[in-house]
Amino acid sequence: MSDTDTQDLAGRIDALGQAMLRLCAGLEMKGVIDGPRMCAAWRARRVPAGTDPALEEACLRTLGQMADELDAAREVRRSRARP
Template sequence: MDNTQFDELAGRIDAVYMAFGALVAELEDAAVIDGPRLVQGLRRSAAQRHTDNPGTAASVRTLQDIADRLEDARNQRHR
């Protein structure tokens, strides 16, 4: 993968993060979902995965990052 392809992939992943975060925020603010419970579930899923290969380790880090971002965004909205 060259730098251009990597940058394209990174940009797409970031857009998915942003779209997912916006969706969760809307659903949480409308009291459709329990945001803290969702974050807890993501963290639990990450903790249950084995990090014995690079792909799985990246998945665990990504789940943890998503949970962190959702929690940070909630804290910012409720200030």
């Protein structure tokens, strides 16, 4: 895979992650989903047995980062809502 292909793939994955976070935040603000519970589930997620260790590490790290981002966005919304 060339550097250009790698950068393109990374950009696409990042865009999907950003879209997912915006969707989740929107649904959380409307009361459709329980954001803290979903973040806890993302952090507790385990990959199937036999998953390549590098893939496992990347997957779990990314889910943790997404949970952190969603938690941070929730805190920003709370702080803006305070008088």
